[in-house]
Amino acid sequence: MENDIRTKCIMKFYEIYPLSRKIVFDTFDRKKYHLTRTQQIIILSLSVSKTLTMSHLAARINTSNEQATRAVSQLVDMGFVVREHDRENRRLVNISLTDKAEGLLKQMKSDIHDELIKRFKEVSDDDMDKLYEALQQVSEILKKVADE
Numbered sequence: 001m002e003n004d005i006r007t008k009c010i011m012k013f014y015e016i017y018p019l020s021r022k023i024v025f026d027t028f029d030r031k032k033y034h035l036t037r038t039q040q041i042i043i044l045s046l047s048v049s050k051t052l053t054m055s056h057l058a059a060r061i062n063t064s065n066e067q068a069t070r071a072v073s074q075l076v077d078m079g080f081v082v083r084e085h086d087r088e089n090r091r092l093v094n095i096s097l098t099d100k101a102e103g104l105l106k107q108m109k110s111d112i113h114d115e116l117i118k119r120f121k122e123v124s125d126d127d128m129d130k131l132y133e134a135l136q137q138v139s140e141i142l143k144k145v146a147d148e
Contacts, residue, residue, distance in 0.1 A: 027115035033108060038063065038071045040108075043080060043097065047105050051096045053086070080104065 025037060035043070041061045046052060052060060058068035072095055075081035080101035086092035097105070120128065 023116070023119065024112065027112045027119075032111075033104065036071065036074075038067065039075055039080075042068070042071055042075060042095075043101055043105055043108075046081070046095065046097045046101075051094050054093050054095060057095055075101075 045060050058065045084094050086094055
């Protein structure tokens with residue numbers, strides 16, 4: 001019986017994931033920032049984790065090491081990301097954001113925030129409270145699963 005609820009949750013996740021992704025990423029103006037979706041996801045991921053190895057970054061954004069490396073190289077050329085070899089293990093390459101990327105990220109988040117505020121304007125405060133509580137719970141549970 002316990003797998004029934006897990007299956008229902010997984011099915012709901014399949015429904016929610018594309019919706020939430022669409023809501024956030026459709027607010028992003030690729031022409032304004034001249035970034036691909038993958039580059040945007042890398043910048044957002046690094047804004048949360050600060051530093052990631054290439055393999056951890058690829059796993060975090062659910063892509064191959066080759067695709068992540070290609071996107072990171074482009075971001076390095078743009079001045080948004082730096083690569084540094086790990087001091088303890090030179091085979092590991094750590095990726096982090098530059099100050100230039102931090103400025104871009106601040107502007108991106110502001111633009112996305114403003115657009116989402118407009119989209120949620122017609123949603124009642126009561127529904128927004130419910131959504132917030134649900135998202136808090138979902139976030140806590142997903143963090144447990146992601147850390148396993």
